[in-house]
Amino acid sequence: MNHDDAPILPFTGERFTPECVREIAYEHWHRYAFARPLAAGRRVLDAACGEGYGSALLATTARDVLGVDVADEAVAHARQRYGDIANLRFERGDATALDHLPDATFDLIVSFETLEHVQAQARMLDGFVRLLADDGLLLVSTPDKRTYSELTGEVNPYHVRELYRDEFEALLSARFPAYRLYGQKLLFQSALWALDGQGGGVDAATAHGERVEPGLDYAPLYYVAVCAKRPGALQGLPALSLFGDAGESVYADYRDEVRRNRAAAAHIAHLEAELARLKGETK
Template sequence: MSTVNTPPLEFNGERFTPECQREIWYEHWHRYAFARELVQGKRVLDAACGEGYGSAMLAGVAQAVLGVDISDSAVEHARARYGAQTNLRFAQGDATALDLPAASFDVVTSFETLEHVHAHDELVAGFARVLSDDGVLLISSPDKLTYSDISGFRNEFHVRELYRDELLVLLRRYFPAVRLYGQKLLFQSVLWALDEGDAKASGHIAATAAQDGLDISESLDYAPLYFIAVCSKRELPLSLPGLALFGDREESVYAHYNHEVRKNMAAGGRIAELEAELDTLRNETAKLPAARAVTAEPHVASSIKEPRPWWRGWR
């Protein structure tokens, strides 16, 4: 993925930008890293592409990528930042009313779009129309049960969220074959085979990206903290996994992490309040000497005698 030195698109909470950090960074980059495995040599439509980072990532392996977004400013930014890639272009357009030829794409990606529009059927039907007969749609959507109902959180930019069964009914109306994945940021203990030549050959897909998203390794590219070895005098068992995960259902580490984040955010807010109060006191204190000088001026003036002229010294 190549970029030019373009100022970041301002983050207003409606669309992700690569400069975002923590959970949202993992969630958004992971979707495109997953899609990257399925678009190699394909004609790709990235519908509601936003800032353009995902379209640019896919263009690194795809035959051609078209990023479409309803925002003129987002499209203009994407062209300026990623337009140097010859197999990538951006266009302004409404994902619910695509003005594109039928069967003109092999893959359509549309991440975090569905919940931002009311016209769900128009959106998905349009994707089915522009896809070839053996084409693939990759689409994401928050689960209303966990994202909103259980958490009590309301995203002001979401206009129509779906429950799992509602999402499946919608998708199967236009795509008879659907395989549903869950996505969630988890705290896990991870074991991965260090001598595994090809992660996909062992039945899993892994990707590790640099913070800027430019350097992507198709493996768990981390320095291990511990080594665990499986040894035998004969051949090792063929059923050894390439990847093993372990965690607790209560996600205790994540709960502690969230507690600390909330505590730090509250402390940061209080510090900002105290700093504002301190600035006010400093400003008021700075005015005190001037006020005292003005008050004391008449008295000071009356107590100071004019110097005698030089000729008065003769008397």
């Protein structure tokens, strides 16, 4: 089946769909792209899988994937659109109440942008602890309340309980002996990479006016946590993960906007000059 030709799940703002473009697409696809190599050969649960696109991506490397979502229409759509993938199945289920699934069933659990949609956050994480194998990993993401809502003044009607960083970490540390916290934010960057594929490590710098400091010095918009029952399970994780599309859709949209604005400014300047000329002729 060509998934691009499958029926489209209407976008309501509650969950991402792969037909969304530009910034929101980068944010959502990046999380699953980051999880994809960690899914290799593993039993995977995608809790609150939504449309199913991420579960389908993880299935390209995983042993098998179960996508669970509370919305009947999302599950029906996912089964129809991705039902041809042999190692992928979808079930209806509440991510905060997965009691029907046996203990230690999964080697990797992902639940992206789910936590802020539920009140029973502790119960959801407790369930993930039970379902996760001893050497497994949990990937969970959530927006930062300060940068996502407070600084922007925007209110997401589908968010029930947003968290500050310390609140998020308190939930994680109470349940997992080890976790690594990543910040996520769409950035405008200049990238340099070795074309011979040699070298190692990450070199990053952030400008503050004319002052340049080492590292990526930004306030994250989202957090992505990789959690484990055993510290050794976190070995091999990257220090930096980058994601983009070959068509550079966000940059292309930016360039189009700049061209339109420049053309509009030139047209306005022409009209102003013509108006001044006409006023001069009437004096």
